[in-house]
Amino acid sequence: MTALCGVGCTEAATGDTEEPVDTATTGTGGDSSGATETGASGTDAVPPTTSAEPPTGTDGDPSTGTGSTTETPDGTAAEPLCGDGVVDPGEECDEAGENADDGACTVSCVAAACGDGHIWTGHEECDDGNDDDDDACVAGCVAASCGDGYLFVGSEECEPGDIDDEYACGLECMWSPLVAAPRLVFLSSVLFYGDLSIHAPSLGDYAMADLPDGGKTGVLLADARCQALAVLGGLAQPGDPPTFHAWLSDNNGTELSSVVDRxxxxxxxxxxxxxxxxxxxxxxxxxxxLTQGLMAAINKDEQGAVVDGQPYVWSNTSDQGEALGLVDGMGKPTSCESWHAASLEHVGEFGFATQAPMVWTESGAAQFCSKALRLYCFQEG
Known part of the structure; x- marks a missing residue:
């Protein structure tokens, strides 16, 4: 039988058990009207009970049940836990069991970084927790070494290339007395073909007339090009006896063929x-x-401007300043016919403008003489 619900009766919650309502009369000797006990609403109804089953989902988002916090026995949310594999607010990372002070994510759930005092295996050589570059660990968390550009106090006297009055710093990071004034070296700003003719687009603010050939050819023309550039750069005065020579050698076998002899x-x-x-x-x-490797790349031109990259430089010269005397697969010398040819039929040995030993002058490769490359220019003495 379906019960009717009147005033003061509420609908039971879904899944709840409806308790019976007391409708007993007062019995004999009392009011015989048969009326039921009433409250303020007219009936004495027992409110429905709440289900003991929890709602669908878990703590966190009420709709999805996601979140890394859990509920404590007293019903409050627990604090986020580093190491649970979930990146909580305030954590930079969390790789659970992979967290380690020598890994990408530390045990404090902080991402590894140079300067945090922890050596990240495979990525850092050292990490002393400071930003000083005068100790055993320098910028980039790399171990200090001679030639890195940072003076290791107590272990190095200087860095290669430094000059202090009458001393120069060598490759061992120790001062050496200068027995003579240093000679100047530069990388030509102008490019030249294999016959030392000028690549016009590379002249910049110069004019063709600024680099006269003086009727010279071959390595002597290359020397004249270097002297003219030295004057243009203010490294020599017009009319001075020529003292700048190209780091260039030919295969003629004469007393002028190797640059060391010039x-x-x-x-x-x-x-x-x-x-x-x-x-x-x-x-x-x-x-x-020079045979031990350069302390710095020859990457400044006659004006003192830094030339970016590692441009090719005509050479055909060993790091001892001697002609290589090599030939190509056709038996032709790899010196652009002793620097008289500018065609695809001939090749010339070249170097890279880099600090690397030997490669700076002898790359082990040759370039077509129709290409325009730079020259190294050295002051004699």
């Missing part, structure tokens, strides 16, 4: 002058030191 360094390495770029730094403490 630069005239002192026969005693202890008495040789060093070499420096315009405005510094030093690239070598002596001619002999």
């Amino acid at each position: 630069l005239h360094p002192n026969a005693s390495p202890e008495l040789q002058a060093g070499y420096m770029l315009p405005g510094g730094p030093m690239i070598a403490t002596s001619f002999m030191a």
Whole structure:
């Protein structure tokens, strides 16, 4: 039988059990009207009970049930937990069991970073927790080393290329006395073909007339090009005896073929002058030191401007300043016919304007003489 609900009766919640309503009369000897007990609403109804089952979902988002916090026994939300694999507010990362102070995410749920005092395995060589570059660990969390550009106090006297009055810093990060004023070296701003003719688009603010050939050819023309550029850059005066020579050698086998014979360094390495770029730094403490690798790349032109990248440089010269004397697959010398050819039929040995030992002058490759490359220019003595 369906019960009727009158005033004061509420609908039971879905899934709840409806309790019976007391409708008993007062019995005999009392009011015989048969009326039921009434409250303010007219009936004495028992309110429905609440289900003991929890609603669908879990703590967190009431609709999806997501979230990393859990409910404590007293019903309050627990604090976020580092190491549970969920990135909570205030955490930079959380890789659960992978968290480690030598990993990408530390045990504090902070992302690894150079300077945090923890060495990130595979990414950092060191990490001393500071930003000082005069100690054993320098910028980038790399171990200090001679030649890195940072003076390791207590372990290094200087950095290669530094100059201090009458001393220069060598590749061992130790001062060496300068026995003579450093000679200047630069990378030509102008490009030249294999016959030393000028690549006009590379002249910039110069004019063709600024680099006269003087009726010279081959390596002597290259020397004339370097002298003219030195004058244009203010490194030499017009009318001065020529003292700048191209780091270029031919295959003619004459007394002028190898650049070492044109630069005239002192026969005693202890008495040789060093070499420096315009405005510094030093690239070598002596001619002999050129064979040990440069202290800095020859990457400044005659004006002292830095040339970006690692441009090709005509050379055909060993790091000892001697002609390579090589030939190509057709038996032709790799010196653009001793620097008289500018065609695809001939090739010339070249180097890269880099600090790397040997490669700066002898790359082990050759380029077509129809290409326009730069020249190294060295001051003699």
